[in-house]
Amino acid sequence: MSLDSELCEIKHLKAGMELSDAELVALVRESHIKRAKSRAMWYLSRGDMAKQTLFDKLRRSFPDYAAKVAADRAEELGYINDEAYAKRRLQRIIDEKKVSVRMAKQLLRQEGIDPDLVDDAAEGLWYDASALWDAVSVLESPAEKVIQKVHTPHMGREFEIMMRAMSR
Numbered sequence: 001m002s003l004d005s006e007l008c009e010i011k012h013l014k015a016g017m018e019l020s021d022a023e024l025v026a027l028v029r030e031s032h033i034k035r036a037k038s039r040a041m042w043y044l045s046r047g048d049m050a051k052q053t054l055f056d057k058l059r060r061s062f063p064d065y066a067a068k069v070a071a072d073r074a075e076e077l078g079y080i081n082d083e084a085y086a087k088r089r090l091q092r093i094i095d096e097k098k099v100s101v102r103m104a105k106q107l108l109r110q111e112g113i114d115p116d117l118v119d120d121a122a123e124g125l126w127y128d129a130s131a132l133w134d135a136v137s138v139l140e141s142p143a144e145k146v147i148q149k150v151h152t153p154h155m156g157r158e159f160e161i162m163m164r165a166m167s168r
Contacts, residue, residue, distance in 0.1 A: 052112030
């Protein structure tokens with residue numbers, strides 16, 4: 001068991017000082033929370049993440065109560081916004097991994113983001129124009145009167161692109 005050194009200074013604790021069990025438990029609890037908050041800020045300085053992801057990372061080093069308090073405080077201060085994160089992350093997954101919206105939504109849910117937030121984030125999401133226009137140009141190509149499928153296997157979104165192109 002260890003206590004945060006700054007907390008010891010604030011509480012005027014000295015080596016050899018006698019504390020009751022209740023006082024010691026309260027100090028350890030306060031120390032865990034203080035250190036978890038500090039670690040949360042460190043994680044968030046490294047990159048954007050969902051509240052659940054932050055909580056899971058903090059739980060590896062701290063008790064659940066400290067991880068929860070730290071994650072809640074980060075959200076309260078506006079350092080975490082799961083709704084905005086879901087929108088950014090969803091678009092990033094689609095752009096970088098070249099997957100369909102449905103697959104990107106599934107990946108976000110696996111990251112621990114609330115399914116309702118994921119669905120809201122995906123609402124009105126458009127695909128990148130280059131893939132859509134490629135599909136349209138293939139449809140309008142005079143050499144290709146009948147097309148069974150727009151083949152973009154690395155993108156995993158053949159059907160959705162085809163439907164957008166056909167509705168044009």
